[in-house]
Amino acid sequence: MxxxxxxxxxxxxxxxxxxxxxxxxxxxxxxxxxxxxxxxxxxxxxxxxxxxxxxxxxxxxxxxxxxxxxxxxxxxxxxxxxxxxxxxxxxxxxxxxxxxxxxxxxxxxxxxxxxxxxxxxxxxxxxxxxxxxxxxxxxxxxxxxxxxxxxxxxxxxxxxxxxxxxxxxxxxxxxxxxxxxxxxxxxxxxxxxxxxxxxxxxxxxxxxxxxxxxxxxxxxxxxxxxxxxxxxxxxxxxxxxxxxxxxxxxxxxxxxxxxxxxxxxxxxxxxxxxxxxxxxxxxxxxxxxxxxxxxxxxxxxxxxxxxxxGEIVPTAAPVVAVIATAETRGPAYAAAAAFRSAGITAVMDLMDRSFGAQLSSALKSGASYAVLIGANEAAAGTVTLKNLAAASQKEMPLADAVAEVINGTC
Missing domain, CATH: 3.30.930.10 (Bira Bifunctional Protein; Domain 2)
Structure with missing residues (x-):
């Protein structure tokens, strides 16, 4: 080697x-x-x-x-x-x-x-x-x-x-x-x-x-x-x-x-x-x-x-994991783009994992939030924003989710 x-x-x-x-x-x-x-x-x-x-x-x-x-x-x-x-x-x-x-x-x-x-x-x-x-x-x-x-x-x-x-x-x-x-x-x-x-x-x-x-x-x-x-x-x-x-x-x-x-x-x-x-x-x-x-x-x-x-911990900016199904990847790409345009790091699954596996990976990676887009959210034109540290979540329009992450209010 x-x-x-x-x-x-x-x-x-x-x-x-x-x-x-x-x-x-x-x-x-x-x-x-x-x-x-x-x-x-x-x-x-x-x-x-x-x-x-x-x-x-x-x-x-x-x-x-x-x-x-x-x-x-x-x-x-x-x-x-x-x-x-x-x-x-x-x-x-x-x-x-x-x-x-x-x-x-x-x-x-x-x-x-x-x-x-x-x-x-x-x-x-x-x-x-x-x-x-x-x-x-x-x-x-x-x-x-x-x-x-x-x-x-x-x-x-x-x-x-x-x-x-x-x-x-x-x-x-x-x-x-x-x-x-x-x-x-x-x-x-x-x-x-x-x-x-x-x-x-x-x-x-x-x-x-x-x-x-x-x-x-x-x-x-x-x-x-x-x-x-x-x-x-x-x-x-x-x-x-x-x-x-x-x-x-x-x-x-x-x-x-x-x-x-x-x-x-x-x-x-x-x-x-x-x-x-x-x-x-x-x-x-x-x-x-x-x-x-x-x-x-x-x-x-x-x-x-x-x-x-020695080891120092830099001030961490929020990271958003966008979680979707195979059928909702279109809205997920749009959501990731919206967060990135606002200066927020957004990552998506690249390995075709299940909804639950994606959420588990987000928790292990240290992401601050998960944005969940299932069939219901895609149909309603919304996202579910989940605060991974507080384990709280709520459904809202994408623009509101971006604003809540920026302001840290979720």
């Missing part, structure tokens, strides 16, 4: 209903902030990702040559593709651009809980605004998107300028070693790394920075760095919107990618693979042949959100 590829999943109707329910909530939140959806190709030139992340990423991608000899890759993430689309299609559009996306990505990595080779991201990019207000809007949107899903999370916010200020005396290789130790939150490794490169004096200030709980504590370590006012302004805007967050100036990932504010979110029930969101301020357009433009964005690991949520 053929199996699905490793690291992929099949989603059956019940699970897809759960996923679509959360997706719709997120779409509504993004739209409420004025963000419009963009869609980019599922595959791109490999260079789009290597110019951003380096040649090392090729081993993590589904990369291949097409029949024309072009080096192509299934997208491992979507930010680069969105910025490429901006450079190709929208550089002259009025700024700022507020875009969101929801799509699958592909990475060749070891599958585990919450980590798959085919996975989905919901993300937003704000292009063309360079201000504390822009940073605060994107973070507020990220927080609202996670909140609307119902996932329990902690949002951590920092800024890279204090860390870059403290590491300014180190070369690129030394900075990478220090950031690797910080990313692991291994204080012993950090102390040993700093000693090995001759900068043991940085250990105490770095620990004070990454454990600082207030901005005053941060600037007591760094002094009045140029970005101080913008950091304070951004934090004040977030507090004004009652966005709950934890200050974290020890965020180490992306030092060579992000340029300012950075933020991450973590679910409280996923164990080691608990990061469900990451984002920050960046500049990419110039790498893809466009003019330099400030941007701020984030991506949500949609699959990890769903794993964290």
């Amino acid at each position: 053929l199996q699905k590829p490793r690291g992929t999943r099949d989603f059956l109707p019940a699970e897809m209903a759960q996923r679509r329910s959360i997706e719709r909530r997120m779409r509504d939140v993004a739209a409420s902030f004025g963000y419009g959806e963009v869609v980019t190709p599922m595959f791109e030139e490999q260079e789009l990702f290597t110019v951003k992340s380096g040649e090392g990423i090729i081993g993590e991608m589904y990369a291949f040559e097409d029949k024309g000899g072009r080096k192509i890759a299934l997208r491992p993430e979507i930010t680069a593709a969105v910025v490429r689309a901006y450079v190709n299609e929208a550089q002259v559009a009025p700024k700022p651009l507020r875009w969101f996306y929801f799509a699958e990505c592909f990475r060749y990595e070891r599958p585990q809980k919450g980590r798959y080779r085919q996975f989905w991201q919901f993300g937003c990019e704000l292009i063309g605004a360079d201000s504390a207000a822009a940073d605060a809007e994107v973070i507020a949107l990220a927080s609202d998107l996670l909140s609307c899903s119902g996932v329990r999370f902690v949002l951590k916010i920092g800024h890279l300028s204090p860390m870059k200020h403290m590491l300014a005396g180190l070369d690129a290789v030394e900075q990478k070693k220090v950031m690797a130790a910080l990313d692991k939150r291994d204080m012993e490794l950090l102390e040993n790394t700093l000693a090995s490169i001759g900068h043991a004096d940085l250990y105490d200030p770095l620990v004070r920075l990454i454990t600082a709980e207030t901005l005053d504590e941060v600037f007591a370590v760094t002094g009045d760095i140029p970005e101080k006012a913008r950091i304070e302004e951004t934090f004040s805007y977030l507090k004004a919107q009652n966005i709950p967050f934890v200050q974290n100036f020890g965020i180490a990932r992306g030092l060579d990618y992000y340029t300012g504010m950075v933020f991450e979110a973590f679910a409280d029930n996923l164990g080691a693979e608990n990061q469900i969101l990451g984002g920050g301020v960046y500049r990419l357009a110039h790498l893809f042949g466009g003019k330099d433009v400030p941007s701020c964005g984030f991506a949500i690991g949609f699959d990890r959100v769903m794993v964290s949520l």
Whole structure:
């Protein structure tokens, strides 16, 4: 028996209903902030990702040559593709651009809980605004998107300028070693790394920075760095919107990618693979042949959100089972069409079962109502509407049955 590829999943109707329910909530939140959806190709030139992340990423991608000899890759993430689309299609559009996306990505990595080779991201990019207000809007949107899903999370916010200020005396290789130790939150490794490169004096200030709980504590370590006012302004805007967050100036990932504010979110029930969101301020357009433009964005690991949520029960719309005999199929088709035209799901028997078997099947399927059309109803031009949960029923014209299901009065 053929199996699905490793690291992929099949989603059956019940699970897809759960996923679509959360997706719709997120779409509504993004739209409420004025963000419009963009869609980019599922595959791109490999260079789009290597110019951003380096040649090392090729081993993590589904990369291949097409029949024309072009080096192509299934997208491992979507930010680069969105910025490429901006450079190709929208550089002259009025700024700022507020875009969101929801799509699958592909990475060749070891599958585990919450980590798959085919996975989905919901993300937003704000292009063309360079201000504390822009940073605060994107973070507020990220927080609202996670909140609307119902996932329990902690949002951590920092800024890279204090860390870059403290590491300014180190070369690129030394900075990478220090950031690797910080990313692991291994204080012993950090102390040993700093000693090995001759900068043991940085250990105490770095620990004070990454454990600082207030901005005053941060600037007591760094002094009045140029970005101080913008950091304070951004934090004040977030507090004004009652966005709950934890200050974290020890965020180490992306030092060579992000340029300012950075933020991450973590679910409280996923164990080691608990990061469900990451984002920050960046500049990419110039790498893809466009003019330099400030941007701020984030991506949500949609699959990890769903794993964290566990089984959820989406709000169920009513389902009507139209039950008829062989002789009354004509009126039954008309009844089903009337319900569907009103936006109500209507299903009919396709297996020539008896009246009683059809009713039993409707009960087992979870239908909300049964519309019974026997010889008497067909002759009278009526239907019998049966509430399957309440086990109550009454005969009425078809239009009244549709209205009662819509209003939930039966």
